[in-house]
Amino acid sequence: MAESPLDRLLELSCTEIERRAALAAPSPSPFDSGASAFRSALGSASTVPVPKRTVPVTQHLAGIGDSVLALAVHEAAPELSWVASPRTTDGGRDVALAPINDIRDLGSLTCGLMLLAPNAVYPEHSHPPQEIYLPIAGGGSWRYGGQANFRMLADDALVYNNPGDIHSVVADDEPLLALYILWP
Numbered sequence: 082m083a084e085s086p087l088d089r090l091l092e093l094s095c096t097e098i099e100r101r102a103a104l105a106a107p108s109p110s111p112f113d114s115g116a117s118a119f120r121s122a123l124g125s126a127s128t129v130p131v132p133k134r135t136v137p138v139t140q141h142l143a144g145i146g147d148s149v150l151a152l153a154v155h156e157a158a159p160e161l162s163w164v165a166s167p168r169t170t171d172g173g174r175d176v177a178l179a180p181i182n183d184i185r186d187l188g189s190l191t192c193g194l195m196l197l198a199p200n201a202v203y204p205e206h207s208h209p210p211q212e213i214y215l216p217i218a219g220g221g222s223w224r225y226g227g228q229a230n231f232r233m234l235a236d237d238a239l240v241y242n243n244p245g246d247i248h249s250v251v252a253d254d255e256p257l258l259a260l261y262i263l264w265p
């Protein structure tokens with residue numbers, strides 16, 4: 082079966098996590114573990130049909146720029162299904178998720194895209210699985226990695242959350258788009 086734009090987006094994202102993981106110290110790091118889990122899940126991903134949904138914040142996808150990954154997101158847009166985050170009450174006005182598990186069987190790995198409107202906040206939360214965010218577009222201030230403060234990220238940085246770490250992100254004055262993976 083021909084690779085779809087969504088498959089290409091996932092492949093590019095996994096390759097980018099692998100590349101950024103190779104830049105991270107110390108090595109091996111949880112980034113390597115996450116990249117390996119993601120690569121393995123993609124190797125056996127099958128397509129799950131789902132009705133396409135959308136929410137108001139997706140209007141901001143027009144402002145995510147033209148990086149290789151951003152262009153891949155634009156191309157995959159017809160396959161993505163956006164929903165309001167269960168951690169917000171805004172009905173998808175400022176925050177939304179595109180859960181990839183709704184459209185690809187990724188086994189025990191959870192993957193999705195997170196989109197924030199300019200200046201929007203993804204609420205502080207925690208969960209048992211560890212997590213990596215791959216920032217795709219936009220800047221912001223992140224709470225992550227067991228730290229209590231919010232920090233800007235270096236270029237090419239990945240975000241890692243240990244199991245149970247409280248984490249959050251606040252977008253700056255541009256829309257913020259990131260891909261996330263959670264794995265056991």
Ligand SMILES: [Fe+2]
Pocket residue numbers: 206207208212248
């Ligand atoms: Fe999370």
